[in-house]
Amino acid sequence: MTDQPHSSPAGSPFDDLAVTVQLAEPLAKHTWLGVGGVAQYFCEPVSAESLSAVVSRCNEMGIKLRVIGGGSNVLVPSDGIEAMVVRLSAPPFCGVEVDGQSVRVGAGAKLVHLVSAAVQVGLSGLEDLVGIPGTVGGGLVGNAAAHGCNLGQRVHSVTVMLPDGSTEDRLRDDIAFASSWSSLDGAIVLSARFDLDEDDPERLTKRMQKQWIVERSEQPSGTRSVAMMFKDPVGTTAESLIAQAGCRDLCIGGASIYPSCANYVVTEVGCPSSDVQELVEKVRGIVREKLGVELAPRIRVW
Ligand SMILES: Cc1cc2nc3c(=O)[nH]c(=O)nc-3n(C[C@H](O)[C@H](O)[C@H](O)COP(=O)(O)OP(=O)(O)OC[C@H]3O[C@@H](n4cnc5c(N)ncnc54)[C@H](O)[C@@H]3O)c2cc1C
The missing domain is CATH 3.30.43.10 (Uridine Diphospho-n-acetylenolpyruvylglucosamine Reductase, domain 2)
Known part of the structure; x- marks a missing residue:
């Protein structure tokens, strides 16, 4: 598969490149x-x-x-x-290749595909992350985490593209991973290699299925128009603080809190982004005022 040159609409600075x-x-x-x-x-x-x-x-x-x-x-x-x-x-950006106890995966692959490919061949270490939506690239940049496990823990190396279009391999020790953050933020992540442990595929599959059910039960159901608003502060959850502060029923325009999973905002069709931003700020303000806790937004505003 190749892009055809000159396929972009006229007038773009990319017109002469073989990219649509x-x-x-x-x-x-x-x-x-x-x-x-x-x-x-x-x-x-x-x-x-x-x-x-x-x-x-x-x-x-x-x-x-x-x-x-x-x-x-x-x-x-x-x-x-x-x-x-x-x-x-x-x-080319979405492949998953297993080599012994290592898995190399493209940044565009879904995280769930990485986890299930590893489990299928009896490699453990990522199965707790099975219910997290998004790609491996997004997961690495924000160090996706669930149930005490985070994606950064199993990284061997990450390949990034530099602004001049060249590529560079970064080893685990050269990358910092913290809560909902990594030093890859701002880079273009192309692929990564994860080093995993051998385990029994049947046992792992059961564990992954269990985690999937648990994670899904903690997420809004019946809609995809959602986002997680805040990072969990140390020792507690954003959801419990939002509930304690009495914010479960809040809404602004077309954006509202998903009542049974209070750390999620849900949008109606046609909702302006500003409604979401205002709701996030309002919840943050109420939690600060009533409970004295400063919640850190998880969702990235572009
Ligand atoms: C229902 C639901 C449940 C969730 N549960 C969890 C959870 O349990 N744990 C958790 O940690 N998060 C959770 N999240 C948040 C979110 O799913 C994760 O942060 C996820 O890892 C984001 O991946 P993404 O591919 O969708 O990234 P995007 O939303 O597309 O992007 C997020 C950021 O990553 C950057 N990015 C994406 N790909 C690349 C790349 N290849 N190179 C460089 N930068 C890149 C983007 O520029 C952006 O800044 C949840 C979200 C929802 C909606």
């Missing part, structure tokens, strides 16, 4: 919340070479570049963003 670039791409369709405006430029490169051409062109021309993964942790402003938004959805 969309102008004014609505980002609502690429995010879970389903709200927000357009990206000035948007592309899904089909190879590392085409990605490299786009990245270095953005660098040369001072065009901001952002990568979108599964869009489960991003809030796009209603008036859109002036940037090139890249989505690593093509097969």
Whole structure:
């Protein structure tokens, strides 16, 4: 599969590259919340070479570049963003390869695919993360975590693309992982290698299925138009603080708290992004005022 040159609409700074670039791409369709405006430029490169051409062109021309993964942790402003938004959805960015006790995976692969591929061949260490939506790239940047396990724990190395379009391998010791954060933030993550432990596939499958059920029971059901608002503070959960502060029934315009999972915001069709932002700030303010705790937002506002 190759991109055809000159397939972008005329007038784009990417016209001479062999990459299809969309102008004014609505980002609502690429995010879970389903709200927000357009990206000035948007592309899904089909190879590392085409990605490299786009990245270095953005660098040369001072065009901001952002990568979108599964869009489960991003809030796009209603008036859109002036940037090139890249989505690593093509097969070369989504592969999962097992080699002994190591798994190499593309950043665009879904986290759930990584976990299930590992479990299938009897490799343990990631199964607690099975219910987390999104991609491996998004998970690495925000150090996705559940039930005491985080993605960074099992990283051997990560391959990133630099602004000049070249690639670099970063070893585990050169990367910092903390709660809902990693030093990969701001880089373009291409792929990663995880080192895992051998275990019985049948036992692992049962454990993964159990975790899946637990995680799903803690998430809103029946809608995808949701996002997790806050990180859990040390020793407690954002959900319990929001409930204690009496915020379960709050709503602003088309954005409301999902009552049975109070750390999630849910949006109605046509909801402006500002409703989500205002609701997050309102909840934060009430929790601060009533309980003296400063909640840190998890969702990233672009
Ligand atoms: C229902 C629900 C349940 C959730 N449960 C959990 C949970 O249990 N634990 C948890 O930790 N999180 C949870 N989250 C939050 C979210 O799913 C995670 O943060 C997830 O890892 C985000 O991945 P993504 O691919 O969707 O990233 P996106 O939302 O697409 O992007 C998030 C950030 O990562 C950057 N990014 C994405 N891919 C790349 C890349 N390849 N290179 C560089 N930067 C990149 C983006 O630019 C953006 O800044 C939940 C969210 C929802 C909606």
